[in-house]
Amino acid sequence: MTLLKVEDLKMHFPVYGGVLYRQVATVFAVDGVSFSVEAGKTMGLVGESGCGKSTIGRALLRLYEPTSGRVSFEDKDITHLKGRKLRDLRSDMQMIFQDPFESLNPRHTIGDILQEPYIIHHQGKPAERRQEVLKLLDRVGMPADSIHKYPHEFSGGQRQRIGIARAIALKPKLIICDEPVSALDVSIQSQILNLLIELQQEMGMAYMFIAHDLSVIKHVSDQIAVMYLGRIVEIADSETLYANPQHPYTRALISSIPEPDPRKRKNFTALKGEVPSPMNPPSHCHFVDRCPYSQPLCSEKTPLLTVKGTNENHRVACHFALN
């Protein structure tokens, strides 16, 4: 069942400047993105900094107002919801942030932080809420006495557990995880990934998992979308994407990852240059300047995300994929 459907989402930010402070440019952060998230599954969104992956996450939760496009949740159009309806929707859609140092209010105790979702959504009496909070703490592997402590008393990994507890408090149907492990040490990262996967199996919610680390994304996701400069360039189930990447950027991304195996040393020659500015992306194919296979057609016609092979869930935005 499709839980969330995104159609041609665009998120453009105006840039103001000059003496008269007029709009001088536009950042094309997300430039026409379509995908869907199945109930209970994980959709991974991977790409380098500035590709628009976090912007998508925020636009879905309506923390940003999308420039155009349509977002539907359980077949209801939520693109322009306001007020109470928007608030009600958010009990079904929660978010886990990258930085567990900045996403918890330093002046609230953990008990206050975890009760807040219930207070905002008018659920339970104070004593019941406290019981729920204790259950949450236990579920994410935190001691019960944390309830009286403040965020600064915890390490990064523990704070991320608290962030997860807050996100699952209202039993949402979708959690947007925005780089939830990139600030953590390796030994802590695996604890958090395991916890997220366990919780999903137990509670059946869907994740949209945003990260720049393809090995992490591959580990947690059922489906993966690879983004480059505001667009999805390839989307497939995670095994296919890794075993049979078709877009030159996906291939370059995979071959750029240093693998923890000294017998598989690589010659990193895959990709030259840097990501162009999203204020001034190349017209048509955004990858054209860095692509080793670019042809004149790539600067004349925008490649659309289409099925190229026999697998109809594997779509790629390249004129010359498979060649």
Next chain:
Amino acid sequence: MSEVILEVKDLATEFDTEQGVARALDDISFEVKAGETLGIVGESGCGKSVTALSILRLLPKPAGNIVSGEVIFKGQDLIRLPADDMHNIRGNRIAMIFQEPMTALNPVYRISRQLNETLALHNPEMNKAEINEASINMLKRVGIPAPERRMKEYPHQLSGGMRQRVMIAIALLCKPEILIADEPTTALDVTIQAQILQLLKDLQKETGMAIIFITHDLGVIAELCDRVVVMYGGRIIEQADILTLFDKPRHPYTRGLLNAIPRLDKSSKEVLSTIPGMVPSLFDFLPGCRFQNRCDYVQEQCTQDIPVLESDSDGHQVRCFRFRELLS
């Protein structure tokens, strides 16, 4: 066998803080041979950056103090060297690059000044034109397009990858014998990281310098290093050549770390093995083995005595009372 150019012996460093004295490094000994890449790997707070800063005597003063040990660079003990002599070595014969190239470059000086300054300081015999030319050539070598134009720009006008290239250019200007790289690619995107790692590999081939590469990423270690030092809680817990370390890790921490990484070739949603608990802070180190509270194999002795770093005939060192039993 190439010669040993840097030897760190029994190094210990302490920080004087409001919460008391914290021993950040304890009993650190390793060698760097000419032309090789030594990796130092560990999680936050394990002392890997403090090791680098101690070698170059760049510890924050007055809090950081080297309390014992020697750092022998080509027969000279750097710890006891007069400050003037240390200036001639630092940035000249041993250079360093840092994780965050934005804070390491001075934001109010042009790129040209930051490069030229280094050369002028260590090569008083060169004139301005020569210095400028050498700087431009170095920028070209680290792969910066249009170096003449870049020389006139400020750090904020460059991307993260370009800034790191500038840092590398500054470090290599005086043809150092050792380059200390402290997490140089951690702040960069993976495709840019690949470019920088390749650049370091190529430059090392050209110049024959030794590299001490500090990182938390075992993938980067596997890609680049000849030998590896694994640190935990301010001590070296294992040291071996690269193949031995990945094939036959001996310390429970090293094993745990290697198993905890999600890998591309494993199937999705498999449960990752974890190391329970968290990385200890400098102030709550336990007596005995510092890994005891996270170790699956802890026994009474581990909580009382500090295990010594034992070495076998191949130079594989490990600091654990039980590694022999665990091997079988």
